[in-house]
Amino acid sequence: MNTLTTPVALVAGADGGLGLEVARQLSLTGAVVLVAARTAEAAKGAVVDLPALEALGVDLDVTDDESVLAAVAAVVAAHGRLDILVNATACADPAGTPSGATTRTDLEEALRQFEVALFGAWRLTKAFLPLLEASAHPRVVNVSNGAGSHGDPLHGLAARGGADAAYGVGAAGLNALTSLLAAELATGGILVNAVCPESPVAGTRGPATSAPGVVWAATLPDDGPTGGFFRDGAALPW
Helix, strand or coil: CCCCCCCEEEEECCCCHHHHHHHHHHHCCCCEEEEECCCHHHHHHHCCCCCCEEECCCCCCCCCHHHHHHHHHHHHHHHCCCCEEEECHHHHCCCCCCCCCHHHCCHHHHHHHHHHHCHHHHHHHHHHHHHHHCCCCCEEEEECCHHHCCCCCCCCCCCCCCCCHHHHHHHHHHHHHHHHHHHHHHHHCCEEEEECCCCCCCCCCCHHHHHHHHHHHHCCCCCCCCCCEEECCEECCC
8 A cells, every 4th residue: 555654554353363363464564553352451462462553442342332432532542543444343253153044043143243243344434434534545344254145156145055144144244335335435535345254265264364365455555446355355256
């Protein structure tokens, strides 16, 4: 990213796993990276051995409006601006994801998943939008999954026989939100993209090899894509 000033980034859901690794790798690009977690204590604990990262210093419950507004105020107090927002709360949800098939899914559990993965990202983006609109090079990255795609032959909606239904529907919703935000915000130069961190082959991979695709989307040049869905920098079908 071509910037005259050091970009300030917030990674929500970064108290461990993929979110924390994204924060670490993003800091290597030269960005100032704030780590946010459900509790300020968790955020501080996550960065204790990573001095390049900053803990946000307030609890961030993405399902709560007041908590999100407090996070905005904390970012303003710390740096006065925000250039990059990474919504990684879905992958950091400690309660996991409902695993039932579509017809057997506990809808209360599904709603809880949607509140974190979909509405949490929506709420954060809306709240931080004034700061992003003031940025010279604003980026929003939604960490999604191929489970929400019709076209992903391995992880997609039609490939799992209804398994992990709530996770798939939540990811599909996040992908749709990404597309809508990108279309609305394009004239303001805000690039909004979704990223699947999963491996393109069977099995899983660790955060160290999953994070680069997220960092790539967070550091796109001004003429980079927006409204896309990517894995490892390559476009994925919706």
